[in-house]
């Protein structure tokens with residue numbers, strides 16, 4: 001797989017673009033995830049023409065529609081930022097991004113819970129950074145996260161799973177449109193989808209089953225929307241245990257009663273939170289390989305992202 005293109009707040013890559021001339025380098029993003037990703041850096045404040053260093057800004061007014069204002073001299077940067085951001089998101093369409101990582105808490109780049117000051121100067125953490133809002137409105141299905149939330153192992157696993165899934169889907173889009181390509185993609189992603197949303201698993205199964213009756217464009221569009229919606233929903237120990245037991249059904253005839261017992265115990269220990277997901281997944285993988293189970297061998301659920309990221313060691 002070629003590298004995944006992700007937009008990112010430029011200061012997270014170590015670029016000295018912050019108001020104080022500094023950066024907010026995040027080593028996980030550059031050194032670890034960076035091995036699989038090609039970043040497209042965006043600094044809204046510098047790109048809309050502000051200098052480094054510059055006066056710091058914050059959001060003021062209505063949290064749903066705040067103004068971007070410099071803190072000391074009260075210059076209103078709202079119109080300038082909106083004008084630039086609307087153009088920039090059109091430019092970013094060409095980049096074929098699979099997601100965006102925002103800098104948390106920034107009045108320009110924060111994706112949620114950014115402070116908005118009311119007329120008395122009191123902050124409420126209900127805002128969205130000015131560029132982040134325009135970006136998310138423009139690309140509603142694109143996976144987005146901020147570097148703070150990515151410290152949470154579950155959110156990190158979910159986000160990285162989604163960007164890899166979207167990249168695989170984009171590879172389907174690069175090939176000639178055909179129903180067979182959608183059916184094949186779906187066959188490989190069935191259990192991954194089930195681990196996020198049994199409801200979407202059913203809906204997408206029905207969509208693919210009647211693929212022949214739909215115009216190709218409509219099939220692709222509907223499938224892509226459902227795919228992104230389903231993976232946005234979080235997995236849980238209960239949902240994962242359900243998928244693992246479902247997989248076990250494919251080779252349970254070959255297992256001895258002792259092996260069956262052991263696998264069920266391991267899945268149950270995971271469900272109760274005693275061991276991480278990687279343990280039952282590794283045991284299932286072992287049997288899939290040993291019994292050469294063709295349907296399970298192709299399931300992305302067993303390898304949704306590189307093992308080296310160790311994401312399933314912590315969920």
Ligand code: SF4
Pocket residue numbers: 009010011012017018019042043044045046103106108109
């Ligand atoms: S948070 Fe956003 S606007 Fe601020 S320095 Fe980083 S990239 Fe630039």
